[in-house]
Amino acid sequence: MNNPIIKVTQLVKSYGRHKVLNNISFEINKGETVALIGQNGAGKTTLFSLLCGYLKADSGSMQLLGEQPGSQALFGKVAALPQDAQLDPAFSIGQQLSFYGQLQGLTGREARAETERVLALVDLAAHYHTKAGALSHGMRKRACMAQAFIGSPALILLDEPTAGLDPANALHIRELISDLSQHASFLISSHNIFELERLCNKVLYLQDGQLQQHNAQPNESIAHLSLQLATGKEAAAINSDEVCQQLRQLAGVKEVSAGRNHEYQLSYQPQVVDDFDIRLLQCLAANGWQYKQLSKGKTLEQQLFARKQAATVLS
Numbered sequence: 046m047n048n049p050i051i052k053v054t055q056l057v058k059s060y061g062r063h064k065v066l067n068n069i070s071f072e073i074n075k076g077e078t079v080a081l082i083g084q085n086g087a088g089k090t091t092l093f094s095l096l097c098g099y100l101k102a103d104s105g106s107m108q109l110l111g112e113q114p115g116s117q118a119l120f121g122k123v124a125a126l127p128q129d130a131q132l133d134p135a136f137s138i139g140q141q142l143s144f145y146g147q148l149q150g151l152t153g154r155e156a157r158a159e160t161e162r163v164l165a166l167v168d169l170a171a172h173y174h175t176k177a178g179a180l181s182h183g184m185r186k187r188a189c190m191a192q193a194f195i196g197s198p199a200l201i202l203l204d205e206p207t208a209g210l211d212p213a214n215a216l217h218i219r220e221l222i223s224d225l226s227q228h229a230s231f232l233i234s235s236h237n238i239f240e241l242e243r244l245c246n247k248v249l250y251l252q253d254g255q256l257q258q259h260n261a262q263p264n265e266s267i268a269h270l271s272l273q274l275a276t277g278k279e280a281a282a283i284n285s286d287e288v289c290q291q292l293r294q295l296a297g298v299k300e301v302s303a304g305r306n307h308e309y310q311l312s313y314q315p316q317v318v319d320d321f322d323i324r325l326l327q328c329l330a331a332n333g334w335q336y337k338q339l340s341k342g343k344t345l346e347q348q349l350f351a352r353k354q355a356a357t358v359l360s
């Protein structure tokens with residue numbers, strides 16, 4: 046039997062007359078790393094706050110590991126990094142994280158060892174005794190993240206974990222999440238969909254109070270290619286309708302669409318021809334078109350953008 050780590054059913058949350066979450070339902074299973082995406086104000090933090098038990102829903106039900114959000118039984122099993130997580134500036138981060146560990150039932154010695162372990166994970170091992178107020182914004186953020194890792198929880202909720210981090214630290218945190226995802230399930234919100242695309246195998250997309258869900262895993266029966274033609278002097282003469290027409294004639298092609306700057310998106314059935322790339326390059330060469338970039342796969346941005354366009358057309 047499938048026992049979801051998170052089960053949300055027909056959840057509704059309004060602020061006054063503003064219905065932020067309108068009857069949303071979803072499940073997250075053990076071992077999944079799930080992205081929560083949505084525009085500013087879409088309701089991501091509201092959903093996180095509900096899951097953490099900081100806010101009460103108007104209606105609907107939520108279960109985390111079979112328990113109600115905020116339940117004492119979840120202490121140590123579910124960890125959260127809120128968007129505006131803060132540490133007390135007057136105390137050392139080691140003291141604060143150790144205290145949190147002791148609240149989870151660790152002895153003083155165990156809590157100190159655990160704090161050292163999680164601070165090392167986020168490259169702050171040398172700052173055990175540094176007061177939170179003396180850390181940079183990015184270091185404080187990493188310290189808060191370390192707190193979320195204390196005690197090896199089964200479910201970790203991260204609201205914008207890499208916002209405000211420099212690229213090297215953001216990469217380090219992504220790698221850390223990727224390593225830890227072998228042992229814990231993650232729900233991660235971020236505006237950086239490239240990072241979510243690499244980390245997550247499922248995407249929850251909040252829009253207008255509704256949730257759309259889709260797998261970030263590639264569909265084996267349909268493959269995608271992004272092609273950009275060279276933008277030299279001759280490129281101005283390239284007729285994109287003509288390019289689309291020629292590409293559509295290739296065996297296995299399902300769909301071709303033209304974007305800006307001589308960019309084209311192709312979807313095709315890889316099982317129809319096993320040398321599709323070569324045939325595509327032959328087609329370009331035969332027409333005198335040079336490619337600037339050719340990349341496999343469809344980015345999450347393209348998937349979401351396509352969904353949005355479709356929704357706009359339907360409405």
Ligand SMILES: Nc1ncnc2c1ncn2[C@@H]1O[C@H](COP(=O)(O)OP(=O)(O)OP(=O)(O)O)[C@@H](O)[C@H]1O
Binds near residue numbers: 060065085087088090
């Ligand atoms: N305490 C509150 N009282 C009234 N309205 C609120 C409150 N908190 C949030 N909202 C509104 O609810 C909507 C969702 O806010 P929320 O912070 O959940 O969005 P978000 O997706 O996290 O946005 P962002 O990406 O900007 O962080 C917004 O329109 C916001 O103005």
